[in-house]
Amino acid sequence: MEVGLFIPCYMDALEPEVGISTLKLLERFDINVTYPFDQTCCGQPMTNTGCHTEAAETEKLFVKNFSQFDYIVMPSGSCTNQVRHHFDAIKQTDEVQHVRKNTYDLVEFLHDILKVEDFPWASFSHKVAIHYNCNALRGLRHASMSERREPFFSKPKDLLSKVKGIEFVDLERPDECCGFGGTFSVFEEGVSAKMGQDKVMDQHRSGAEYVISADSSCLMHQKGCAMRMGVDLKYAHIAQILNGDLS
Amino acid sequence: MSDLQQEVQPKGAKIKGNKPVNQLEAANRFIAASAHQQMHDQRLWDLRKKRDAQMHLIPEWEALRDLASDIKSHTLDHLADYLEEFERNAKANGVHVHWAKDAQESNDIITTILKERNAKSLVKSKSMLGEECMLRQHLEEEGITVIETDLGERIQQLDKEDPSHVVVPAVHKSRTDVSKVFVKTLNAEQGNNDVHYLAETQRETTRPYILNADAGMTGGNFLVAETGAVVVCTNEGNADLSANTPSLHIVTVGIEKMIPKMEHLAVFIRLLSRSALGSPITQYTSCFRGPRKGGEMHVVLVDNGRSTRLASQKFKAGLKCIRCGACMNTCPVFRRSGGLSYGSTYAGPIGLILSPTYNAHKYRNLPFASTLNGSCTNVCPVKINLHEQIFAWRETLADEKELSLSKRIIMTSLGKLFAHPKAYRMAVQTGDKVLSYLPHFIVYNQLNAWGRQRDIPQPPKETFHSWYAKNYMKKGKADE
Known part of the structure; x- marks a missing residue:
């Protein structure tokens, strides 16, 4: 199984350790992981601002970097949602379709494709609250959502439950948006920060x-x-816990 | 409570003609009034929680949403036929039916009906269409006294402020704020902010108007084509009083409120109040099928941009809206910004997608007042793809050159940078290998919007890219 690893631009620059955890975690399984060297971004900042034309070349580059892999995996639900659901600025060739269909977020890939049963190398004896990114939750369906009448499920919680020692705690508003929202975080700074502060207090x-x-x-x-x-x-990040990098 | 008593109620967006409404500026002022903002957030979140509790009592909830959405889509696809069927049946019931292509025509029709009958005063129940057409202002200019009979709407009328929410128009006001308004306008007792006293004050001062009014007006939640009935749902009974006390009843209603048959009404009645307030049903659900004995009933069917929206594949679904306000209650941006910050009749997620259809320039900032989190889409009882339409509006605004210059400049340069790996790497990594990179949208923003209320992430020693190059490119796979 050939897997192409995409590391989101902000993670590459600001949180390389999460990228490293992701790579090392994937390498524990029987797959070939490659990091295409010419990767940049998934195009989300432009697309979410309405600038689809401006995103076209970035989308093309992404497809060029990743179309040869069986699976494209990235430690981000949000970027996965962008590739899977919003790569519409370019002609929908077979390669584009292949990339869109085979791009998975790390949680989905471990849970649905590799169906990992155990993380024996990891343990984490802490009280943990899970945060769901809205694109991961409502776009990729990482978990059931409070708005709908549906049975409870949570792929991140399933995976984390296989790590020794974790104790889960519940938030009052378990899936309210935290206010990041990509460019929203700076274009609409006041509201974004207020939402973030409220989220932090709920977690606290x-x-x-x-x-x-x-x-x-x-x-x-x-x-x-x-x-x-x-x-x-x-x-x-969940990759750091599942790979046993934090304890 | 003491903070709420002392804090001045924040006002809404500053409207400057056709200039784009600065929603964020008004939202920031709302947030600065922290006691009000907190109260507002909590009130609406409580409604959301009550809605959830009701949802869990209905095993077929999701099937009901599907059904409601399908009925609405079908009706919109055959709207012309159903409108004509409604007109035939309403006329047969003795109702006068009028057609208005826009707000002006609607206001003129209503003014003519009133003037021809020498009506000087009108009591009305809540109508968002009335707000949309600025009907009250129009009638007052024509010398007709208009009294809102819904408690929240009346508070807002007395305070000369627009409703901030489609279901709970004064939800942004504390009881102290209401008391202040009533002291000024209804001669209420100074400092008495007991809710029962305040409600009673409004009731006692409104009743005489209802008893003496020359005409009554209601909106309409649903139009039933099969029977020609107008269905009005309220909790205060004020619509029934407004419609039944005076001998003249005028209904003003948008053409999209149509449903084919009475049997379909049950689906919507089960969803409406549960979604809106988390109660199983509104206190009053009234079907007006014709004038009462000796009376007159008029229905004004208003288009005001609806058929243009109907022709738009992208934004047509917005017409399914039944005005329950669930999208506002759940919207994290709305709860923190207040409904008046949008400077538009319709606020919150539904306002984000409806307002630009009226004026894309004036409301061009609204589709950006969202994190695209998708909660609205999933509470919507008629399954309007709200967050997808917000997303689509951004593209439409960009295509129509209605994107702010700063957004356009940043996105053009970002698009170029991300398309060229070498240039991108240069930007991320400076020559001396010290990382001095922050996401570009932060750097480009001169005000450093990120850092005003948040700490900036500490840049690591190297990027993932450099680490990978060092550990994997030279000697193959890194040692574990």
């Missing part, structure tokens, strides 16, 4: 020591708010 009240998410972007925003507010909470 829950008694969580760590907030774990499949998306670092939301966490960077929440962590930035928590630090400024002086709230003692730690934030980590």
Whole structure:
């Protein structure tokens, strides 16, 4: 199985350790993982601002980098949602279709494709609150959502449950958006920060020591708010926990 | 409570003619009034929680949503036929049916009906269409006294402020705010902010108007083509009083409120109040099928941009809306911004997609007042793909050159940078290998919007890219 690894632009620059955890985690399984060297971004900042024409070349480059792989895997639900559901600025060739269909977020890939049953190398004895990125939750269906009448399920929780020691705590508003929203975080700064502060307080009240998410972007925003507010909470990407890099 | 009593209620967006409404500016002022903002957020979140509880009591909830959505889509696809069927049946019931292509025509028709009958005063129940057409202002200019009979709507009328929410128009006001308005306008007791006292004050001062009014007006939640009935759902009974006390009843209603048959009404009645307020049904669900003995009933069917929307494949689904307000209650941006920050009749997610259909320039900022989180789409009882339409509006605005210059410049340069790996790497990594990169949308923003209320992430020693190059490119796979 040939897997192409995409590392989101913000993660490459600001949280390389999450990329490293993702790569090392994937390498534990019987697959070939390659990081195409010419990768940049998934195009989301442009597309979400309505600038589809401006996103076309970025989408093309992505397809060029990744079309030869069986699977494209990335530690971000949000970027996965972009590739799978919004790569519409370019001609829908067989290659584009192949890339869109075979792009998976790390959680989905471990849960649905590799069907990993155990993470014996990992243990994490902490109180954990899960944060769902909205694109991962409602776009990729990482978990059931509170708005709908449907049976409970959660792929991130399924995976984390296989790690020794984790104790889960619940938030009052388990799937309310944290206010990151990509460019929203700077274009609509006041509302974004207020949403982030409210999210941090909910996490704080829950008694969580760590907030774990499949998306670092939301966490960077929440962590930035928590630090400024002086709230003692730690934030980590699910890859770091599943690979046993934090304990 | 003391903060709420002292804090001045924040006002809405500043409207400057046709200039784009600055929703964010008004939202920031709302957030700065922290007691009001917190109260607003909590009130609406409570409605959302009550809605969830009701949903869990109905095993077939998702099937009901599918059904409601299908009925609405079908009706919109055959709207012309159903409108004519409605007109035939309403006329047969003795109702006068009028057609208005826009707000002006609607206001003129209503003014003519009133003037021909020498009506000087009108009591009305809540109607978002009335707000959309600025009917009250129009009638007052024509010398007709208009009294809102819905409590929240009346508060807003007395305070000379628009409703901030389609279902709970004064939800942004504390009881102290209401008390202040009533002291000023209804001669209420100073400092008495007991809710029962305040409600009673409004009731006692409104009743005489209802008893003496020359005409009554209601909106319409649904039009039933099969029977020619107008269905009105309220909790205060004020629509029934407004419609039945005066001998003249005028209904003003948008053409999209149509449903084919009475049997379809049950689907919507089961969804409407559960979605709106988390109650199983509104206190009053009234079917007006004709004038009462000796009375007159008029129905004004208003288009005002609806048929243009119907012709748009992209934005047609917005016409399915039954105005329950569930998308507003769940919207994290709405709860923190307040409905008046949108400077538009319709606020929150539904406002984001409806407002630009009226004026794309004036409301060009609204589709950006969203994180695209998708909660609205999933609470919507008629399954309007709200967040997808918000997303689509951004593209349409960009195509129509209605994107702000700063957004356009940033996105053009980002698009170029991300398309060229070498240039991109140069930007990320400076020559001396010290990382001085932050996501470009942060750097490009001169005000450093990220750092105002958030700490900036500490740049690591190297990027993932460099780490990979060092560990994997030279010596093959890194040692574990």
